[in-house]
Amino acid sequence: MVDHGVVIRRHELTDLEWELLAPLIPRAVRGRPRAEDRQIINGMVYKIRTGISWRDLPERYGSWQTVYxxxxxxxIDGVFTRALQQIQTRADAAGDIDWLVQIDSTIVRAHQHAAATGRKGGKHRQDEPDDHALxxxxxxxxxxxxxxxxGKGRPLALMLTAGQRHDSVMAQALLQRICVPRTGSxxxxxxxxxxxxxxxxxSRGFRAYLRRRGIAATIPEKDDQKKHRRNRGSRGGRPPGFARxxxxRRNTVERCFNRLKGFRGIATRYDKTATSYEAAVSLASFLLWARSF
Structure with missing residues (x-):
């Protein structure tokens, strides 16, 4: 039950957003009473929205150590990744997902605090890349x-890599991360x-991958690819289809990036580990979905 008497401050969860997120937050089954969940989550949202240091969180969110x-x-437990999948499930059940999917990438500058990872050597979690995606x-x-x-500009899947990694190399892996569970069987x-x-x-490899999966694609050819195909004459084959x-509509993904980067903790990376930064992006993505209903 949501207390509708709660005062909602700027950069905090609305009642609707909390109603969607609350059932997905793990509950403590034993131990001493802990800080109220909504207060703690609000602290996380405030931190990601403003980009401030954890130590500088306002006192109304309780101990910053507790929030962090x-x-x-x-x-680490993937709570916000699962929350993002669940809200996608809700949208899919209502027929609200536009499956004309756009893919792209954006560069995020790492703050000096994120750079102090000690990533040469040391022990990392099994799912944490050695380079921390830096x-x-x-x-x-x-x-x-x-x-x-x-097609409505809401995140379906995301992936982090080091800044120099080429887009086409990650295209298949990115699409394979799309996973919207069904409400029934x-x-x-x-x-x-x-x-x-x-x-x-x-790339030829990515186009072949899409054909194998039966996915239509609208991707412009590079100039050198056109030239190479024409030089081969009839052996070069027909040009790929292109629906102008x-x-x-490709600017939809650009608008999605702009909304995500409205969170200052997303626009600049302050998190030392890729796990934490991806969780922050997943939480921000969840909020974009919640605000679209």
């Missing part, structure tokens, strides 16, 4: 956020009706 410890535990690119020390969103939905992407994804009107 709970966030780190949820990140690498060198034109922007310096960066992380690349790969994203697949639905049946396997989760994982296949888009159509994929829209820019020239960075115009469909491609005009």
């Amino acid at each position: 410890t709970r966030f780190r535990r949820y990140a 690498g060198r690119s034109r922007g310096g020390l960066t992380t690349k956020l790969h994203l697949a969103c639905d 049946g396997r989760p939905r994982s296949t888009p009706d159509h994929v829209v992407a820019d020239k960075a994804y115009s 009107e469909t491609y005009r």
Whole structure:
């Protein structure tokens, strides 16, 4: 039961958002009474929205150590990843997901606090990459956020890599992360009706992968690919299909990135580990879905 008398401050969960998220938060079955869950989650949202240090959280959220410890535990356990899947399930059951999927990536600059990972040597979790998804690119020390969103600009799947990793290398793995569970029986939905992407994804291998899965695609050819095909004459085959009107919708994924980067803790990476940063992006993505209903 939600207490509708709660004063909702800026950068905190609305009653609807809390109603959607509350059933997915793990409950303590024993031990001393702990801080109220909504208060703690609000502290996490405030931190991600503003990008402040954990130590600088306002006192109304309780001990910053408690908020951080709970966030780190949820990140490792995949709580926000599951929450994102559950809200996608709700949308899919209502027929609210547009399966014209757009994929793209964006570079996120890493703050000096994120750089102090001690990533040379040391012990990491099995699911934590050795490089913590930090690498060198034109922007310096960066992380690349790969994203697949639905036709309404809401995140379906995300993946982190070092900033210098090329988009096309991660395209198949990104699509394979789409997994929307069903409310009843049946396997989760994982296949888009159509994929829209820019020239960075115009590789023969990725196009062949989409054909094998029966997924239509709108991806422009690179100029050198066109030239090579024409030079081969009849052996070069026909050009891939390209729906210009469909491609005009590709800016939907750019708008999705803009909304995610409205969270300052997403626009700049302050988290030392990829696990924590991905959890922050998943929580922000959950909120985008909740605010679309």
